[in-house]
Amino acid sequence: MSEDRKVGCTCSCGEEVSEQELLARLDGVLAEYRDKPGALIPVLQMAQGIFGYLPEVALKRIALGLNKSYSEVAGVVSFYSFFSTVPRGKHLVRVCLGTACYVRGGKRVLDTLKQKLGIDVGETTPDRQFTLEVARCFGACGLAPAIMIDDDVHHRVKPNKIELVLGPYRNGEAAKAERKVPA
């Protein structure tokens, strides 16, 4: 990998950081967790914080660093829907399809989002602004249907008002979601 290769860091810090630099941060995490039992999931969470997603190069580094097989690491990553192996957009839009949201129109909200953003579930818009995912229950059943954009929960979302919800994120007006990124 080349030293000067820039990757779009999606941790919403706005800066462009080289892959080399991100891997160095990951090595710091690995050094701290190397001998701790049960380290895999916390390390994966932090790696996703560093890279914005879990690229192959990071996963292989984690496998070596924690002395685990790549297949085991991949097994854990593919088990939990929280982990993503593809780059995510600047904003993560999650539509709740839990029972309450579903019966109160979550599916129609999702269909509208797909249409407005021009992407399917699990995909990212070409401008890398939005990633669309489905989720099960944010604990906001009484205010269904609910969606989450980054760390904000939006209640009683109506399909014909979706653009109003998305607007501030498109314009960069919404408060930047804080994510924990180890220095």
Added chain:
Amino acid sequence: MPKLTIDNIPVEVPEGTSVLEAAQKAGIRIPTLCYLKDVQAIGACRVCTVEIKGARTLVASCSQPATEGMEVKTNTRRVRQARRTVVELLLSEHDGDCQTCNRSEDCELQAVARELGVKDITYPGAKAARFRDTSTPALTRDTAKCIACRRCVTVCNNVQGVAALWAQNRGFKTVIGPAFCQNLDEVVCVQCGQCGAVCPVGAITEKDHIAAVWEALDDPNKHVVVQTAPAIRAALGECFGYPPGTRVTGKMTAALRRLGFDGVFDTNFTADLTIMEEGTELLMRLKHALVDSKKGGNGHKDDHHTPGPLPMFTSCSPGWIKFLEHYYPDMTANLSTCKSPQQMFGAVAKTYYAQKIGKKPEDIFVASVMPCTAKKYECQRPEMNDSGVQDVDAVLTTRELARMIKQAGIRFEQLPDEKMDAPLGISTGAADIFANTGGVMEAALRTAWEIVTGKPLPFENLHVKPIAGLEGVKEASAKITGAKPEWSFLEGAELKVAVAHGLSNARKVIEAVRSGQKQYHFIEVMTCPGGCIGGGGQPRLTTNDHRLARIRAIYEEDEHRELRKSHENPAVMQLYKEFLGQPLGEKSHKLLHTKYVARTRV
């Protein structure tokens, strides 16, 4: 010692015994699928479900410890119905191709369904997604047949310490496979086939070489010879209904002749040859470590290479070689440079033997019968063509040979006992024991000891007891006394050896050596538990009882021989005289020795 009743039969078992094992002791059979004696008892498949008085739900008997006063029922209406439902649900997902599946004769899922009287599948749901992985030379995976019992995962991770397989994704979309459901060749897999050996269905099987062998046999321009590994003769009978541990060497030879092979030979011949080369190599390494390096400079300038470091590892087992190349690439110099007996055979058959019968290497087809799937991979390694063409053309597992014999309509049990052809079918008892853990070491010691001291190995009946048996890591040592003058530097030295089988045990030994905790001169490693007799190509299902029975048969085979030391093999001596010159000589070097590559872990 808890006392309990199972179907009203009182039974007393040691603390920690499962209900399943207690039932077996009481003479009651409980069907299982994911359970694997001594290896896995995780209650994943729920087929072994039983009713226990006072328990709210049915209980998986394989993972439930028996306790004092427990009242177990294994044959109630509720139990029978639950088991049947479990199997019906498994069958509803299982895209088995049962008529053409190579497991159709010994499929455990099919057997359990029959046993439980499943007549209909009342759950017409989605089938598991089909992905066929044919990326490796040794194994074929078919995800649509997988029932996610996790036996392969447990064996690959816990027994072999390779961890190529793991559960990927979740729920209905679970795939048991390599990282992100890729091909096996994209992760570290040593192709030992222990996964396929424990698979209850046809989800992981050996890659078929039967067609290639038939094609060669049908080709009038090919001179087709076959070599059989020593472990075959102690297990092939199981495919024809003989009990484990039945020696069928003579019938196997007759069957191979009837299949049409032009020469029926023995990997044992080159096992003896391996001992000549590897035993000499060990002595050279010892000499280099004890004498030459102390003198300073390289005392072996005239030789073809400088002897490698100690400890020396055996190199007969291709899964082990690949394991070391991936996980300890800095230690490849410790591997004996000797090719495995299979590959030595191919190289000798296509040179020495080819000259003898006046054929070109390309007109000879060498088929192997191996207890092993990794041998299919080994014969395709790019280094293995020293005769000018690929030295070994096709590798059949024990199971594949049995299938060929059945395809040919040969009644195995009615065959007479026949003898193998000369010269590549002549061997000694030292070669037989290559089949089991501890055997290569014992065979090497029988010869090396005699070279150094001129006297037989000082163990009763030539068996090195401490390194026999199924203990994972075994050690032995012997003080060298009465060394001949040319080996006087070894006088009084304590020769220390270790033996490991199952790659997780190999890792233990390597780690102990690397940390300086242990010191050995020579270490034997066999990839599979029990050695080759428990290989990934042997008849299914191999338990420790099978391993012990097969090992017993191999030792009997050895003890029935007149010649039991490799250096007494007259055909091998003739090979050196007529063709090779001497062990580690120039020609040996070209044909019988090899190089290794450093690989990565991810």
